[in-house]
Amino acid sequence: MPVFLKEEDISLVLCGEAGQGIQTVEAILAQAVKQSGYNIFSTKEYMSRVRGGQNSTEIRVSSHRVASYVDRIDILLALSSGAIDHLRDRISQDTLIIGDPEHIKSAKEEKTAGFSLDSNFIEVPLMETAQEMGGPIFANVIAAGALSCLLNIPKEIFDGLISDMFTRKGQEILQKDLKAGEAGYNIGKGLMESEKAPIHLSLHGKSSVRDELLINGTDAMGFGCLAGECRFMSSYPMTPSTPLQTFLASNAHDFELVYEQAEDEIAAINMALGASYAGARSIVATSGSGFALMEEGVGLSGMIETPVVICIGQRPGPAVGLPTRTSQEDLNLALYSGPGEFPRVIFAPGKLEDAFTLTQRAFNIAEKYQIPVFILFDQYFADCYYNIPFLPLEEVENENYLVKTTPEYKRYLITHDGVTPRGIPGYGDGLVVVDSDEHDEEGHITEDLKIRTQMVDKRLQKMEQIMEDAVAPELVGEDDYHSLIIGWGSTYWPIREALENISRKHPDEKLGFLHFKQVYPFHKSVAEYLEKAEDVIILENNAQGQMANLIKLETGFEIQEKFLKYDGMPFSVEEVQERVMKFMGMGDDGLMEDNSAQDEGEVLK
Known part of the structure; x- marks a missing residue:
């Protein structure tokens, strides 16, 4: 009987050990999917180790725009023996598990969530084929070829990307990788024609998507720095801010920007303030634990009224915590950092477009008021990719003060x-x-x-x-809402997609979603939004409801219902739906079963 996976929106997950080249597969597939006219969203979760452990990447391939993490796995490509156990909580009866026989044999007879997975497995000779190509190192390209074939990605697009990626390594290696990709395509054809369960995926591409931008949160903030005429960056490498440092360093020559890798975070912020004192628009980027060392410098900025932009990549703490996971735990840190009392502004983008415009705006605001301006992001937002038509360049206007x-x-x-x-x-x-x-x-x-x-x-x-x-919060949904859902920063798309799904099934429900992209100080409209709602629920990736507490402090409005997650993973669409529906007294009616009609803004205007 054919395996018909979710049409129009397919969730692929690749899982294997660190060092197996999962990011290579992601890089190939992401570009191949977009060049084939499909929309894409990609995010990863990984351990803080060079080799070993289990890392995974989720790639959503869709006929409509997608920008959110989902728990659902339609196809799992297991590249290691520990992959299935690592993702056990996300595997369902509908998950198709593809893997090398040696990687999936131990899991075939086990039960997950009370059901047997035996019929979900399809064995493919990844490692055997890789050995024939020249060694295990080719397994990732073979896997990318197999998945590209399943997604109906033209072979010439795939080969072009392989050539772009591996030409610099020499013709001999390039030819082996092209051969490995072809072997992967042949495996994919076998899966589509399998006697056990032929795989048929249904997607509809759009030619316009091919010309769109495929960037992540780091890229969007980096472009915002360049648009904001940033001229100096000093930082000490620390996940998840290092990619932003790399972005600006690699573009420094073309944009008359000086990048300095400081010996520590204290030196970094003081260098930035020195450059700003001399007239250069300056920025530092770090994580929460790195920023803790910069706090005296924040006070210096406040006292000498010298502007600086500070990007804090949030990850779970205290101290080093979980270095490669995500959180929203540093709002209080940014809000109360530095001795004494002085003004500051804190932005927290939730969309790629906002990351661009808010970062550019941060330089203007810092210069205008001669203050420190913070940009809070997190590992999830920094690393996730999706396609957008363009960056709003028309909104860029730099002011000289x-x-x-x-x-x-x-x-x-x-x-x-x-x-x-x-x-x-x-x-x-x-x-x-x-x-x-x-x-x-x-x-x-x-x-x-x-x-x-x-x-x-x-x-x-x-x-x-x-x-x-102050930047006003964005209201999505009904103006005459009864229930108001609040989020800030990277929770934007999971909340929005979840509420669109709920509204599609329950069109009579009056739902509103208020997203804060500036979290301090608040826009004057905030209190009115809150008082208008009959019920309010807030979602945050921290344990104490830091934003909810700030709302109470600034407006006097106490939010009773808080959905707090602090295990190092982002909110999934399913989690948000479940919590909101429970709060509103609705039963689970399979909202994730079909969202093929969804497109940005279709349901929640």
Whole structure:
């Protein structure tokens, strides 16, 4: 009997040990899928080790736009003997498991969730074929070829990508990889014609998708840095911020940007502040545990009123925690970092387009108000890929706030809005004095208590205008909602897709989704959104509901229903659906069974 997997939206998962080349398969398939006109979403979960353990990559291939992680596995390609056990909780009776006989033999007779998987297995000679090609190293290309064949990806597209990827290694290796890919295609043809269970996948591509961008969160933030005219980055490598550092370092020459790998995080933020003092738009990127070392530098930024953009890649803590997993645990860290009281702004993008525009905006806001501006992202957002039509370049507008100084220039002149015209050394005739101690209007150290009070008031006075410039949260769904779901940062797409599925099955339910892309300070509309709802539920990847607590602190509104996840994995669409439906008193009616009609904005306007 034929195996008909979920049409229009197929979830492929590759799982194997670190070092087996799973990322190579992902890179090949991602581009091949897009060039074939299919939409794609890809995310990975991996252990903090060079070899061993079990890593997996999920690739959703769809006829409509997809941008969310799902628990569902339609096809599992097991590249190691531990793959099935690692993903056991996500395997269902409908999961088709493909793997080498030696990798799946121990699991064939076991039971998962009360059912036998014996009929779900299809054995393919991956390792035997790889040995024939020249060794186990070719297994990943063979696997990529087999899956490409199943997805009806033209062979010429696949071969072109193999050539692009391996030409630099020389013709001999390239030819072996092309041969391995062809062997994979032959395996795929065998699976489509299998007597046991021929595999037929149904997808409809669009030619327009081929010309779209396929980028991840890191790329989007990197492009935002370039669009924001970033001229200096200093950082110490730390997952998940290292790819952003690599992005800017690799583009430094073309964009007149200086990248400096500092000896530690303390040096990194102080270098960035020094560059900013000299007039360069500057950024540092780190993780939460790395940022903990930067906190004194954040206070320095506040005291000397020198702008800096700080990207924090969130991962589970405390301390080093789970270095390669995801979380939203550093909101409080960014909000309360640095001694004393001074203004700041915190952004948290949830869409690739927002990552671009908010990062570019961060430089403008930092320069305008002479403050530290934070961008909170996480491992999941940094690593996930999906295709988008374009980045909103039309929204880019950079503002220059530097002034040419006069001989009478005072760096901290008290003004009506707290913002002193900012001069830099060498631009004009004035002297630009800064000091980490409290200072007078000229910048000289003072212990005059009256001046101290005036300077604190001056710095905090900026908040009035900063709040006027705040980015409004995005409301998705019904304007006359009864139930309001709240998320921030990377929870955007899992929540949105889940609510679209619910609305499709329950069109009479009045659902709204409020997504915060600026998490401090809040836009003035926030309180109105909250008070309008009969029920409010919030989803966060932390254990204490940090955003819910901030909402209560800033608005007085207490959110009673919190869905908190802090195991190091992102929210899946299914998890969000289950929790929201339970909260609203609805039964599970198989909402993930068919979302083939879904496209961005179709259900929740």
